[in-house]
Amino acid sequence: MNVTCEALLGESFLDVALAHNIDLQHNCGGVCACSTCHVKVKQGMERLPEMEDDEADQLDEAEGLALESRLGCQCKILEDTDYIVEIPQLNPAIAKLFHEGAH
Ligand code: FES
Numbered sequence: 001m002n003v004t005c006e007a008l009l010g011e012s013f014l015d016v017a018l019a020h021n022i023d024l025q026h027n028c029g030g031v032c033a034c035s036t037c038h039v040k041v042k043q044g045m046e047r048l049p050e051m052e053d054d055e056a057d058q059l060d061e062a063e064g065l066a067l068e069s070r071l072g073c074q075c076k077i078l079e080d081t082d083y084i085v086e087i088p089q090l091n092p093a094i095a096k097l098f099h100e101g102a103h
Contacts (some may be wrong), residue, residue, distance in 0.1 A: 013039055013085055015070035024087055030073035037072035038062035044083035048075050064088050 007016045014037050017024035025036035032054045034059060041048065046069060052061075055074045077083070 009077055009080065011049070011077050011085075013037075013075045013077075016077070017072065017087070020089070024043050024072050026073060027075075032058055032071060032074055033060060035062040035071065038064075038088060039070055039072040039087040040066055040068045040088060041070050041075070042068060042084040042086055044081055045070075047079045047081050047083070049078060073091075 003020065003022060005016050005020045005022075011019075011032065014024055014026055014030050016022075018026075024039070024083065026034075027036040028034040030037070032052075048070065051070065052074070055071050059065065059069055059071055062071075068087050072085070072087075074083075
């Protein structure tokens with residue numbers, strides 16, 4: 001499913017997803033302390049802020065890591081351009097943990 005969203009400068013991909021009811025997980029609340037907001041940036045990577053060490057460390061825990069992987073909460077939109085962002089399917093193990101945590 002493809003969704004097109006408008007975003008404000010300074011918003012993160014996580015902010016944009018939540019504002020548009022897109023189910024991007026964010027177990028730590030967007031403070032770079034998990035990897036559940038893992039996204040793959042298919043277009044616009046070069047327009048994003050460089051990855052900090054904290055993000056790289058958390059990202060190492062993400063399933064299906066790829067060259068275009070980033071954490072959605074750490075990708076601030078700082079330029080007026082188009083980005084294409086893929087949200088990988090939720091890993092069944094993560095889904096199970098998340099579900100159990102809700103009880
Ligand atoms: S929401 Fe936890 S690192 Fe992004």
